[in-house]
Amino acid sequence: MFVNTLVLEGKIEKSLGKERYVFSDATGSVNVEIDDDDWNGITVTPQNIVIIKGEVEKDMFKTEIEVDVIELKK
Numbered sequence: 001m002f003v004n005t006l007v008l009e010g011k012i013e014k015s016l017g018k019e020r021y022v023f024s025d026a027t028g029s030v031n032v033e034i035d036d037d038d039w040n041g042i043t044v045t046p047q048n049i050v051i052i053k054g055e056v057e058k059d060m061f062k063t064e065i066e067v068d069v070i071e072l073k074k
Helices: none
Strands: 002-017 022-027 028-034 050-058 063-072
Touching: 002 063, 028 050
Parallel strands: 028 063
Antiparallel strands: 002 022, 002 050, 022 028, 050 063
């Protein structure tokens, strides 16, 4: 498995359940995993711009981002 760290700015479009979400920015969309305790009490709607920091997890079948930090853009 290939792993790389990154910082992205965009929107959480929708929940897929079980700590998984669709994140999108100007380049497209990707599934992300955000653990419940990583939200740190913030509430996000699809209209909010967020910054996510995490790791790309890529294998033969899918690419997903494991989010370590999420914050609202100020």
